[in-house]
Amino acid sequence: MVVVMASASTSYQSFTATGGHVGPPPPLPYSFGIEQADAIKAEGGTGTTTFTFTVTRFGDASGPASIGWWSWGASSANQAPPSASPSDFGAFTYPTGVVEFAAGQTTQTLSVTILGDAIGETDEQFTVSLDGIPFGSFAPPAGTLTSAAGTILNDDASVVATWNVAPIVAVTNVGGDPQLLSVTEADSGTTALSFSITRMGNISGPASVQWAIAGDGTNPVDGADFSGGVLPGGTAQFIADQRIAVVTVYVNGDLTAEATEGYRFLLSNPSAGTGIDVGDVHDVIYDTDTSYYYGSTSNDSINTSTDPKSAVIDASQGGNDTLTGGTRDETFLLGGALTGQDKINGAGGSDRLVLDGNYSAGITLGSATVTNVEQFVFAAGNSYKITTNAATVASGATLTVDATALGSLDSANVNGAAETNGKFVFLGGAGKDVFTGGSQADVFVGGGGGDALKGNNGADVFRYLTASDSPFSIVAGQVNSQITDSITSFQAGTDKLDFSAFQFSAAGAASVVTKSTSAFSTGAVNGTGFFGTAGVAVEQASLNRVVTTRVYVDADHDGNLGSGDLMIQMTGVAKGAFKASSVVF
Numbered sequence: 001m002v003v004v005m006a007s008a009s010t011s012y013q014s015f016t017a018t019g020g021h022v023g024p025p026p027p028l029p030y031s032f033g034i035e036q037a038d039a040i041k042a043e044g045g046t047g048t049t050t051f052t053f054t055v056t057r058f059g060d061a062s063g064p065a066s067i068g069w070w071s072w073g074a075s076s077a078n079q080a081p082p083s084a085s086p087s088d089f090g091a092f093t094y095p096t097g098v099v100e101f102a103a104g105q106t107t108q109t110l111s112v113t114i115l116g117d118a119i120g121e122t123d124e125q126f127t128v129s130l131d132g133i134p135f136g137s138f139a140p141p142a143g144t145l146t147s148a149a150g151t152i153l154n155d156d157a158s159v160v161a162t163w164n165v166a167p168i169v170a171v172t173n174v175g176g177d178p179q180l181l182s183v184t185e186a187d188s189g190t191t192a193l194s195f196s197i198t199r200m201g202n203i204s205g206p207a208s209v210q211w212a213i214a215g216d217g218t219n220p221v222d223g224a225d226f227s228g229g230v231l232p233g234g235t236a237q238f239i240a241d242q243r244i245a246v247v248t249v250y251v252n253g254d255l256t257a258e259a260t261e262g263y264r265f266l267l268s269n270p271s272a273g274t275g276i277d278v279g280d281v282h283d284v285i286y287d288t289d290t291s292y293y294y295g296s297t298s299n300d301s302i303n304t305s306t307d308p309k310s311a312v313i314d315a316s317q318g319g320n321d322t323l324t325g326g327t328r329d330e331t332f333l334l335g336g337a338l339t340g341q342d343k344i345n346g347a348g349g350s351d352r353l354v355l356d357g358n359y360s361a362g363i364t365l366g367s368a369t370v371t372n373v374e375q376f377v378f379a380a381g382n383s384y385k386i387t388t389n390a391a392t393v394a395s396g397a398t399l400t401v402d403a404t405a406l407g408s409l410d411s412a413n414v415n416g417a418a419e420t421n422g423k424f425v426f427l428g429g430a431g432k433d434v435f436t437g438g439s440q441a442d443v444f445v446g447g448g449g450g451d452a453l454k455g456n457n458g459a460d461v462f463r464y465l466t467a468s469d470s471p472f473s474i475v476a477g478q479v480n481s482q483i484t485d486s487i488t489s490f491q492a493g494t495d496k497l498d499f500s501a502f503q504f505s506a507a508g509a510a511s512v513v514t515k516s517t518s519a520f521s522t523g524a525v526n527g528t529g530f531f532g533t534a535g536v537a538v539e540q541a542s543l544n545r546v547v548t549t550r551v552y553v554d555a556d557h558d559g560n561l562g563s564g565d566l567m568i569q570m571t572g573v574a575k576g577a578f579k580a581s582s583v584v585f
Helices: none
Strands: 030-038 040-042 048-059 065-073 096-101 107-115 124-130 147-153 161-167 190-201 207-216 233-238 244-252 261-268 274-278 280-286 290-294 301-303 310-314 322-324 330-335 343-345 352-355 359-364 375-378 383-387 398-402 411-415 423-427 434-436 443-445 452-454 461-463 485-488 496-498 513-516 536-543 546-553 566-571
Touching: 030 040, 030 065, 030 124, 030 147, 040 048, 048 065, 048 147, 096 107, 107 124, 190 207, 207 274, 233 244
Parallel strands: 040 147, 161 274, 290 310, 301 322, 310 330, 322 343, 330 352, 352 375, 359 383, 375 398, 383 411, 398 423, 411 434, 423 443, 434 452, 443 461, 452 485, 461 496, 485 566, 513 536
Antiparallel strands: 030 048, 048 107, 065 096, 065 124, 124 147, 161 190, 190 244, 207 233, 207 261, 261 280, 536 546, 546 566
């Protein structure tokens, strides 16, 4: 072995001695060295292969000790063997760690995991180095090393070159990993996005590799984001002695507000005798197609009708404001400051009003308070009580009331009874919500909690997605209204209960079992012969001379009624009027 001083992992930024003396760290009574144990071997075709090194402690071994270590590429890309890249290791990064020694222990094994593959490539090398120890510490024997090399032997088909890809806009840190920068979409025209494809090793002959852009993440790019209307792709052709080729794609600009979108640049199908080393780059395209406007505590007038971009208008500071949108999508942020004296006109586009404050005392919208807005959004942590105006929803339009963010202690109470020409979609949260529809065909999705839903006129739909939307709960014959929904003004001939989310079989959907009784069952409904092959059972009885209807849904498909099933209580449905046609399976 060749001798070099070793290093210890403990951090020695400062040292305070027992008498208060502050100074450099004291010398240690031991030192460390490293050498190969089993670190020249084939990578394997699949799985992982462990490369090992021996770390030795020299000097005083009477107590515990530790030494940190780190790894890195051993040589430049033009040397042989070339450096191993982060993708060669099990964690897809150059590994680091700490070797721990117990009292009396003088040797330990340091292991590095290498990923196997079936790609032909050149042999590669990496280095494992120990951290440094304070100057003047115990001197190790002559020939002790602080670094040792590992060599990954290729065991796949022979190669003459390997390929790497990186975005041109990338910068490189000390460890050699690319820190990717993302492209920002323009308002018009196109923006160039370039990548370098590098051939390493023997480049004396011609070669080629295919490339393609693909979508990535929860908001992936698609063809419309690129010039030509399709996801780009092609083949990079290299002539003899050519090391680098540049591929450029063009991102379309637009004025449409959209989420940040992810993409991947992929290499595939390398020509004979070559293999892919780094062939996958992830990045994103940022959108800047939104303008921002801010109000004050005074009575503001903000008009975005001439702005070609979508807009976010923050008028949460207060005042009686006049806010006017344009032809694109606007978001109006009112916080807890909305009053009946505000005037919010979304105009064109798909607009939304976001409220985040305590409206439990109630607010009644005037004829001009909110118009041409397609969505109300309620933020969590508050309760809301809002009465709309006939002008709130435009004729033929639909207003979605989104209370899905509300928790079990929050509530939404929205009364749309004044609406004559527009429709509502009510989306409830986890608490006890109260929704009243208008004269048109409204949709109710109450969510959790014991919601009170009133359809009024129109062919309304009451949609249930899970059993927890209105759980079965009867105690001594009484419905638990805290968790079970109640529906009033249900018109059996036109309104629908939508249970399609429960995916009943054809047999279960064939009929709805009904029964008229003088008193409701106090036990399991299936005990009275209700369900059979049907997924829905209906029981009607008179409570205080009012015909009450209970609808039971075998949500868990076990043929019995109990925990895991759904139940709804309705009033105003005449005996015998509820039919199978009132249910959507």
